[in-house]
Amino acid sequence: QKMKRDLDLIREIMLVLEDKMEYGKNFKSTQLIEIMQDKIFSAEKLAYHVGLLVENDFIKAKEYKYQSGEPTDYLINTITSQGQDFIDTIRQDITWNKIKEKASNIGGFTLSLLVDIGKEYLKKQIGI
Numbered sequence: 129q130k131m132k133r134d135l136d137l138i139r140e141i142m143l144v145l146e147d148k149m150e151y152g153k154n155f156k157s158t159q160l161i162e163i164m165q166d167k168i169f170s171a172e173k174l175a176y177h178v179g180l181l182v183e184n185d186f187i188k189a190k191e192y193k194y195q196s197g198e199p200t201d202y203l204i205n206t207i208t209s210q211g212q213d214f215i216d217t218i219r220q221d222i223t224w225n226k227i228k229e230k231a232s233n234i235g236g237f238t239l240s241l242l243v244d245i246g247k248e249y250l251k252k253q254i255g256i
Contacts, residue, residue, distance in 0.1 A: 157202035186211035217246030
């Protein structure tokens with residue numbers, strides 16, 4: 129099965145982590161599945177998207193596998209400052225929808241570009 133980035137899922141994961149993580153405590157990526165049951169998706173899809181967040185330095189996490197062939201599990205230990213910037217940018221639905229609209233007009237984009245688009249949009253809102 130092909131993996132496509134699901135931006136709404138990425139946003140959702142970050143918001144849940146911000147809400148549920150406690151300072152100094154590891155957070156298992158499998159906990160996300162329990163919390164986000166209403167967004168029905170597979171463990172593979174979750175692992176892929178958590179992996180993207182690690183790769184883009186939005187979170188710091190250790191990966192571990194129980195058995196080969198199982199999806200990777202992550203022990204998430206912190207949200208990075210870049211991750212915090214992302215959360216602050218995408219928290220409001222209205223901002224998020226604007227960012228997605230801009231991003232889809234561009235076609236290809238990176239997660240850090242989403243942060244940049246969001247920051248630009250917020251600056252306009254504040255009138256900078």
